[in-house]
Amino acid sequence: MLSPVKLSPERLDRFARHIVLPEMGGAGQVRLAGGSILLIGAGGVGSPALQYLAAAGIGRIAIADCDTVDASNLQRQTIFTTADIGTRKAEAAANWVRRFDPEITVTGHDMRIDAGTIAPLLDGVDLVLDGSDNFATRLAVSDACVARGVPLTSVAVGRFQGQVANFAGHRADQPCYRCWVGDAFDADDCDTCAEQGVLGAFVGMAASLGAMQAMRILLDGAADLGDPQWGKLHLLDGMKPGMRTINITRDPACRTCGEDAADAPR
Numbered sequence: 001m002l003s004p005v006k007l008s009p010e011r012l013d014r015f016a017r018h019i020v021l022p023e024m025g026g027a028g029q030v031r032l033a034g035g036s037i038l039l040i041g042a043g044g045v046g047s048p049a050l051q052y053l054a055a056a057g058i059g060r061i062a063i064a065d066c067d068t069v070d071a072s073n074l075q076r077q078t079i080f081t082t083a084d085i086g087t088r089k090a091e092a093a094a095n096w097v098r099r100f101d102p103e104i105t106v107t108g109h110d111m112r113i114d115a116g117t118i119a120p121l122l123d124g125v126d127l128v129l130d131g132s133d134n135f136a137t138r139l140a141v142s143d144a145c146v147a148r149g150v151p152l153t154s155v156a157v158g159r160f161q162g163q164v165a166n167f168a169g170h171r172a173d174q175p176c177y178r179c180w181v182g183d184a185f186d187a188d189d190c191d192t193c194a195e196q197g198v199l200g201a202f203v204g205m206a207a208s209l210g211a212m213q214a215m216r217i218l219l220d221g222a223a224d225l226g227d228p229q230w231g232k233l234h235l236l237d238g239m240k241p242g243m244r245t246i247n248i249t250r251d252p253a254c255r256t257c258g259e260d261a262a263d264a265p266r
Contacts, residue, residue, distance in 0.1 A: 005030055005033045005034045005059060006030075007026070007029065007030060007033060011033070011057070011103070012026075014057070015029050015056075015057050018032075018056070018057075022224070023223060023224040023225055024219075024223050024224075024225070025223060027222050027223065028219050028222050028223030028225075029057060030222075031218060031219055031222035031223065032056055032057050032058055032059070032215065032218055032219065033057050033058075033059045034059055035058050035059055035060070035126050035127075035218040036058075036059065036060035036061075036062075036124055036125050036126045037053060037058055037060070037061050037062070037125065037126065037127055037128070037129060037214065037218075038062045038064065038121055038122065038125045038127075038128045038129070039053070039061060039062065039063045039064070039128075039129050039131065040064050040065075040113055040128060040129070040130040040131060040132050040137065040141055041064070041065055041130070041131040041132040041133065041137075042063050042065040042067075042077070042079070042089040042090060042092075042093035043065070043067070043073065043076075043077055043089070043131065043132075043133060044073075044076040044077055044131070044133070044157065044198060044200070044203040044207070045131030045133075045155045045156075045157060045203060045206065045207045045210065046063070046065070046077075046093070046129075046131040046207070047076070047077040047078045047079045047080070047093070047207070048078050048203070048204040048207040048208060048211075049129055049131055049155065049207040049208070049210050049211045049214075050063065050079060050093060050096070050097065051078065051079060051100075052207075052208060052211035052212075053129070053211050053214065053215075054097050054100050054101055054104055055100075055101075056211070056215060057101070057104075058104065058218070059104065059105065060104070060105045060106075061097060061104060061105070061106045061107075062106070062107045062108075062109060062121060062125070063090050063093045063094055063097075063106070063107070063108050063109065064090060064109040064111060064113050064121060065088075065089040065090040065093065065108075065109075065110070066090075066110060066111055066112040066113070067088075067089045068086060068087065068088055068089065069084045069085050069086065069087050069088075069089055069092060070085065071085055075200045076198065076199075076200030076203045076204070078204065079092070079093055079096040080092060080096075088108075088110050089110075090108035090109055090110040090111075091108040091110060092108075093108060094106045094107065094108030095108075109121060113132065113137050113140065113141065114136070114137065114140050115140045115143065115144070118140055118141055118144040119144055119147075119148065122144060122145070122148045122150050125150055126150075126151070126217070126218060127150060127151040127152065127153060127214060127217045127218065128141060128145055128150055128151070128152050128153070129152075129153045129155065129210060129211070129214045130142075130152060130153065130154050130155065131155050131207065131210065135181065138154060138156065138177060138181075139177065139178055139181070141177075142154070142167065142169065142176050142177035142178055142256065143176075143178065143256045145167070145169070145170070145176075146169040146170050146176050146256050146257050147170075148170075149170040150170070151166065151167070151168050151217050151228070152166070152167040152168075152169075152176075152177065153165075153166050153167075153210055153213050153214040153217065154166075154167060154177055154210075155206055155207060155209075155210035156206075157198055157202065157203050157206045158196045158198065159196050159197060159198060159199075160199065160202060160237065160238035160239045161235070161236065161237060161238070162202065162203075162205070162206035162209075162235070162236035162238070163206075163233060163234070163235055163236070164206055164209045164210050164213055164233075164234045164236065165177075165180075165213075165229075165231070165232060165233040165234065165248070166213050166214075166216065166217060166228050166229050166230055166231075166232070167230065167231065168228070168230045168231075169250075169254075169256060169257040170257070171230070173250070174230045174231055174250060175230075175231045175248045175249060175250040175251065175254075175257070176250075176254065176256050176257045178251075178254050178255070178256045178257070179248060179249070179250055179251040179254045179256075179257065179258075180233065180248050183255065199238060202236075202238040205236065205238065205241075206236055209234065209236070213228075213229065213234075216228045216229060231247060231248045231249070231250075232245050232246075232247055232248075233245065233246050233247075233248055
């Protein structure tokens with residue numbers, strides 16, 4: 001995790017606009033280069049988030065998605081083109097990263113993410129950015145992150161509303177995603193963003209904030225972007241536009257991280 005790296009002159013030039021920021025500096029860029037992220041979903045959230053994570057120089061990126069590129073995706077899934085229609089999203093997304101920056105180690109996982117498949121993907125991962133479009137997947141990812149002690153950046157969008165938050169439910173004083181939404185949404189038949197509709201540019205807005213929040217986690221202690229903002233839920237309103245922030249508290253009765261949870265930290 002967060003393996004130390006040395007930036008070549010070419011890499012220093014590529015990330016010069018980061019490095020000249022006093023809040024980032026060379027130490028911050030080195031931290032990003034040594035970081036490892038698992039991206040859940042290469043769709044409306046995952047595509048623009050992936051672009052900014054790769055552009056930031058994250059050293060290792062894994063992408064998990066079980067879907068195929070469809071023409072209806074192109075309205076918001078910015079890494080795909082007409083030529084990608086019919087291809088598997090995970091590998092198409094990984095190929096985009098390889099073309100964009102060959103020095104990034106990228107892996108595509110063409111698989112459905114659920115409670116039974118997520119755990120092996122968390123090995124050696126510094127954080128997960130979840131851009132999936134349904135509650136069942138988000139809850140399965142959150143539960144696994146708590147069990148394995150992996151921080152989570154959650155990005156959810158529906159119509160003109162977005163939610164972005166960093167969670168560290170494996171820490172004794174922090175909530176997890178389930179503390180926020182509860183147990184009512186574990187079923188696979190809950191509404192998805194595809195059924196509700198969504199504006200492409202607004203998804204990109206939420207995804208960009210998600211990428212920024214993920215970088216806060218990776219840079220914590222190595223740069224001055226502020227704290228990771230654990231448990232602060234940023235609510236985006238694309239119609240106003242506007243954003244407000246609320247604090248999520250840990251639910252003592254949460255079955256994942258609460259006082260009686262089997263894997264709850266003590």
